[in-house]
Amino acid sequence: MRSLKFGHWVALLCMAVVVAGCGETRESAWDTTQAGALDEASKAQVAEFLNQANIAWDGRSDMGQAKAAVDALEAATNIDPGNAEALANLSHAIYFYADCHLRFDEDNPDLYKDTHEEGTRAAERALAAMSPAFAEKMNAGTLIEDAIDVLDASAVPALYWRSSNLGRWATLESFATLLAYKDEIRAIMEFCLANDPTYWYQAPDRYFGVFYAKAPSFAGGDMKKAARHFQVSMDAHPDYWGTRILMAEEWAIKEDNKELYLELIDYVLAGDPNVVPYIKPENTCEQRKATILKEDIDEYF
Numbered sequence: 001m002r003s004l005k006f007g008h009w010v011a012l013l014c015m016a017v018v019v020a021g022c023g024e025t026r027e028s029a030w031d032t033t034q035a036g037a038l039d040e041a042s043k044a045q046v047a048e049f050l051n052q053a054n055i056a057w058d059g060r061s062d063m064g065q066a067k068a069a070v071d072a073l074e075a076a077t078n079i080d081p082g083n084a085e086a087l088a089n090l091s092h093a094i095y096f097y098a099d100c101h102l103r104f105d106e107d108n109p110d111l112y113k114d115t116h117e118e119g120t121r122a123a124e125r126a127l128a129a130m131s132p133a134f135a136e137k138m139n140a141g142t143l144i145e146d147a148i149d150v151l152d153a154s155a156v157p158a159l160y161w162r163s164s165n166l167g168r169w170a171t172l173e174s175f176a177t178l179l180a181y182k183d184e185i186r187a188i189m190e191f192c193l194a195n196d197p198t199y200w201y202q203a204p205d206r207y208f209g210v211f212y213a214k215a216p217s218f219a220g221g222d223m224k225k226a227a228r229h230f231q232v233s234m235d236a237h238p239d240y241w242g243t244r245i246l247m248a249e250e251w252a253i254k255e256d257n258k259e260l261y262l263e264l265i266d267y268v269l270a271g272d273p274n275v276v277p278y279i280k281p282e283n284t285c286e287q288r289k290a291t292i293l294k295e296d297i298d299e300y301f
Contacts, residue, residue: 035082
């Protein structure tokens with residue numbers, strides 16, 4: 001099958017690239033500068049921007065509203081850079097804007113990739129604001145997997161959206177770049193799984209489903225582990241359809257399992273996106289992805 005041949009050559013190519021020490025790196029956004037106290041006028045501005053962000057977020061199925069939520073959160077956190085919760089929400093909003101709107105714009109792939117980089121940096125700002133001790137470790141050159149021990153469960157949202165944005169940016173950059181970040185992503189998601197496994201509809205298990213499926217075996221990939229993590233996430237939240245789409249993309253294609261591929265996609269296409277009202281925008285987005293995956297089935301099998 002085309003996908004298996006492609007995957008075989010990608011694995012060999014990536015092994016050669018990793019041995020050669022290639023792969024893009026990025027400049028992180030750790031900041032130890034302590035935010036000063038806000039005056040009353042600034043507090044009022046922040047509150048207004050956060051209110052605008054909440055209103056726009058409710059309408060995020062619309063591309064303009066999704067971008068408005070990002071813009072309002074950016075405005076709020078520019079005034080109040082110590083607001084870790086708003087910065088984590090910004091990283092989440094950026095991920096949604098990129099994944100559910102920009103990814104479908106084939107004419108501007110660089111904007112899609114660069115937006116995920118912005119989402120990564122927003123989460124790093126959140127972590128630095130949340131824990132100056134963590135930021136100091138990172139600025140001192142400590143590997144993130146060796147620095148997260150100063151964090152607690154409250155850091156899971158920022159850590160998760162950092163990994164989600166970083167993983168997507170790295171994938172779009174090159175497979176070698178993704179492999180270069182695999183150790184830190186794995187350590188961070190193990191932290192999330194241990195400290196808040198139910199976050200964002202069992203997101204840590206969903207992430208590990210992708211992680212173990214995407215990585216070649218020499219880099220820790222394990223299709224059986226991937227399947228188990230996907231199943232845990234789907235069993236916990238069957239109506240969060242992103243898990244099924246990711247399993248179709250990352251597991252069924254690689255395993256040449258056309259029957260499962262169609263089962264996962266058809267489940268999403270047949271569903272009512274209102275089944276969980278809060279994530280209707282996410283599920284609507286996954287139905288859009290499912291339509292494309294079904295149209296492109298002959299490219300994979």
